Amino acid sequence: MPRFTIAGRPFDLDHSGVERVARDLLPDPVREHYVVMGGRRFPPKQVISCVTGIDRADFTTHQARRILKRLGFVAARAGHDQGDEDVAAPARGPHRGRQAAALEPYVGKWVAMSGPTEVLVAADSPGEVLAWLSRHERRASFGMFRVPASVEEAEGVAPL
Amino acid sequence: MRFDFLELPGEAERLVRPVVPVQVEDLEDAPQLCLIDTGSTANRFGAWIAEATGIDLGAAPESLVMVGGVHTTARHARAELTIAGLRYEAPVSFCDPWPFAFNLLGQEGFLRFFRIELCAAEFWLDVRPEVARD
Numbered sequence: 001m002p003r004f005t006i007a008g009r010p011f012d013l014d015h016s017g018v019e020r021v022a023r024d025l026l027p028d029p030v031r032e033h034y035v036v037m038g039g040r041r042f043p044p045k046q047v048i049s050c051v052t053g054i055d056r057a058d059f060t061t062h063q064a065r066r067i068l069k070r071l072g073f074v075a076a077r078a079g080h081d082q083g084d085e086d087v088a089a090p091a092r093g094p095h096r097g098r099q100a101a102a103l104e105p106y107v108g109k110w111v112a113m114s115g116p117t118e119v120l121v122a123a124d125s126p127g128e129v130l131a132w133l134s135r136h137e138r139r140a141s142f143g144m145f146r147v148p149a150s151v152e153e154a155e156g157v158a159p160l
Numbered sequence: 161m162r163f164d165f166l167e168l169p170g171e172a173e174r175l176v177r178p179v180v181p182v183q184v185e186d187l188e189d190a191p192q193l194c195l196i197d198t199g200s201t202a203n204r205f206g207a208w209i210a211e212a213t214g215i216d217l218g219a220a221p222e223s224l225v226m227v228g229g230v231h232t233t234a235r236h237a238r239a240e241l242t243i244a245g246l247r248y249e250a251p252v253s254f255c256d257p258w259p260f261a262f263n264l265l266g267q268e269g270f271l272r273f274f275r276i277e278l279c280a281a282e283f284w285l286d287v288r289p290e291v292a293r294d
Contacts, residue, residue: 092167092176092283093165093167093176093283094164094165094167094176094282094283094284095164095167097167098167099166099167100167100168100169100170100175101169103167103168103169104169107169112190116164126206126208126209126212127208127212129190130187130189130190130212133189133190134189138189139188139189139190140189140190140191141191142181143179143181143190143191143192143193144190144191144192144193145179145192145193145261145262146261146262147168147169147261148168148260148261148262153259153260153261
């Protein structure tokens with residue numbers, strides 16, 4: 001298990017242990033840098049702070065990002081998502097598939113969106129989403145809904 | 161006001177739905193995406209919204225209805241909705257359980273207040289408040 005020194009203290013961290021902690025977290029708003037865990041984007045400092053218990057003021061984003069990359073997580077910068085351009089042009093829909101692709105990781109979850117492809121938060125219940133918006137003083141100007149897992153959930157088709 | 165259809169993840173081909181954001185009461189931070197359903201006689205929302213916005217359903221009349229093959233208890237109340245810049249008081253049936261992804265905007269409580277133009281070929285809909293008639 002790799003050992004890292006953060007704020008002068010040693011920590012033994014591994015990929016699965018960090019991922020396990022992140023599973024129970026709601027991602028804070030991403031400002032610039034993020035890491036992807038379980039299909040969700042987290043600020044690197046949020047993850048490292050939760051895993052180690054160290055205050056976010058005691059280490060830098062770059063340090064957190066470097067550690068998480070070494071553990072095998074994808075790290076990127078908001079607004080530099082190359083994947084958006086790779087969506088096939090003929091895809092149906094007003095956003096040529098980009099919106100569907102942005103929602104893909106959140107099937108079955110409640111999401112709050114600030115724009116057509118910007119998911120602010122995803123959670124298991126609407127109450128968690130509302131609490132997150134309130135806590136972070138954010139507005140889901142595009143709307144809030146549950147990403148359907150099936151056509152039946154999307155439109156209320158009667159089951160056979 | 162023009163809204164794009166919503167793209168949803170789907171296996172075979174992109175699913176798109178005519179939805180509009182609806183502010184319920186003073187829940188400004190989280191407008192609810194609602195599906196326009198010309199076949200629904202009433203607005204039908206998940207009951208959690210009433211709880212989240214402080215609408216008291218304690219004394220609300222209730223009925224058992226079937227929506228999309230699901231039996232649900234509908235409690236009938238009135239709620240302030242804001243759609244396309246218009247705030248108005250509408251009848252809403254708050255349903256529990258509500259296993260669907262979207263709330264439904266139906267005839268009473270939505271369509272009679274707005275003029276809708278849909279263009280499925282280009283994935284948009286226009287929603288304009290109906291001009292008041294005497």
